[in-house]
Amino acid sequence: MVMSLRTFIQMMLPAVEDELRRAVASVNGTGLDELHHMLAYHMGWEGDGAGPQASGKRIRPLLVLLTTAAGGGRWQAALPAATAVELIHNFSLIHDDIEDNSPLRRGRPTLWKLWGVPQALNAGDAMFTLAHLEALRLETTLPNEKVIPALRIIQEACLALTQGQYLDIAYESRQNLSAKDYWPMVSGKTAALLAACTELGALAAELDLERQAHYRQFGRLLGLAFQAQDDILGIWGDAALTGKSSESDLVEGKKSLPVLYGLERGGPFAKRWAEGHISPQEAPALAEQLEAEGGRAFTQDAADQLTRQALQALDDAQPSGEAGAALRELALSLLQRQA
């Protein structure tokens, strides 16, 4: 049997889901049923609208496990790391939703919307703690000398995450932003955790430091390329341009790469942006204006270049076998490319 990406997903994700449920189940005890339910709701397992579409795609654990397999290791050895990064991702979503005042996440009301800010904030802290407890389980799957380095990779990514988030919030009230301000923000918010995923996967495969560094670089560049590509879709994708374009990043006021490029350029787009909130009705015309000023091509160039670099880093890491092919397939699908 040939193992495609799909086959790996069908093999790996149920194991991840089991681990996630076991981790979240350690919130228990008298009077704590509701706290457990909040976490299970956020993970997409319970409550109205529960189901796979409410859980997200579990891309990060998949990246960890495929990297381990592509590096010639047993993917099961990386399961606690894969589980931990998914919990960290979800902790950050719970807190981001509070910080961004977002009422919806994956089509369902957010935790703070249902339980209020105090309980949602605290539930995020609980999810964060579960991630750290889960990471300690690497003790049972990795050689002793790899455990602390793995924990350090995870914690450094968390620090980068909070630093990127700081910049994102700070940009909301900053003037004079330019395209170069984009990179430290997305390096923290998106790329750091993906870099940690592939580095952890390589560590669990017990690869040498050089190949670990290539895998890390692959994850980081994949994150940056993905974000730039996602920024294009956020303004010129179908959802952003159709009749109800309330999902456009322009309406959301998101400081994405094309927007920062347009602000730096200081033309008609920047003037309109400075005047305040953009309505869904205005979004398509403003998207056209930004494209005319070069914002789309600039971002596409950046995404293309980062994609090439990411795939080069993956080649340098020498992924092997069917898992290696599946890892490449996952990367291409994230970057909206045909394999």
Next chain:
Amino acid sequence: MVMSLRTFIQMMLPAVEDELRRAVASVNGTGLDELHHMLAYHMGWEGDGAGPQASGKRIRPLLVLLTTAAGGGRWQAALPAATAVELIHNFSLIHDDIEDNSPLRRGRPTLWKLWGVPQALNAGDAMFTLAHLEALRLETTLPNEKVIPALRIIQEACLALTQGQYLDIAYESRQNLSAKDYWPMVSGKTAALLAACTELGALAAELDLERQAHYRQFGRLLGLAFQAQDDILGIWGDAALTGKSSESDLVEGKKSLPVLYGLERGGPFAKRWAEGHISPQEAPALAEQLEAEGGRAFTQDAADQLTRQALQALDDAQPSGEAGAALRELALSLLQRQA
């Protein structure tokens, strides 16, 4: 020279402060000065009103380090653990202040009051992450096989902290609370981290598991006794009863042990409580009412019993030398007792 508690404090706390500053300094990089400043402000080092009174007493690191010394170990070996628990304590304060809508902390405006909820929430996450990174430094001071157990002690305490905080917030809207609901809440909110402090100290001293367990028990009971004692002061202490009694726990609506006792009893105190917000002017008379119903004596009995048990656990742990005497002195001072 005889080493009193004061001498130990003068020796240990500057080292803790250096470590805390070093840990917080790892938030750096382009555009991150303000995030660093937020953390340094909260720690009491920068901004209006900076100084020792804005830093808190650093009780938790002191407990860790004195326990290590009282157990016959080198207190320096426990420094990363001491630093980590203080960072965790401060992370929890930043988030508690958001959750409780508190405008002041140690006499200064809280982070969320100065920087808004989104940045304060994220700064708390950064502080939490710094704690975990700091804890990893135990790798350089402890034997290999002690590091993961130490990290697990820390993470279990964090989980208990979030569970206690969940209960605290949930109680705000719960009816039919009784005195027994108090213990799971304060076990998580206060006692879990103090139990971790003394257990970590004992672990760093490389004591056997039995003495570690006695030290853990000492920390836990100290936390519970301290909280019950603090609850008495919160209603019948000088600050709570003087002319401006806005600092009374009755005004704050805090579900402390005497209050829960009064609610369970269902007398005039409970009736007044159910009617809503208590003004500073009303607080002294209501405190008298609660005392007449037995709330003060009940709480004092609990505090006395827990204090006896805590001191017994400390005896069982066999603390030695001047550090042992200093640890006992610290416990007594926290419990407002004469040595």
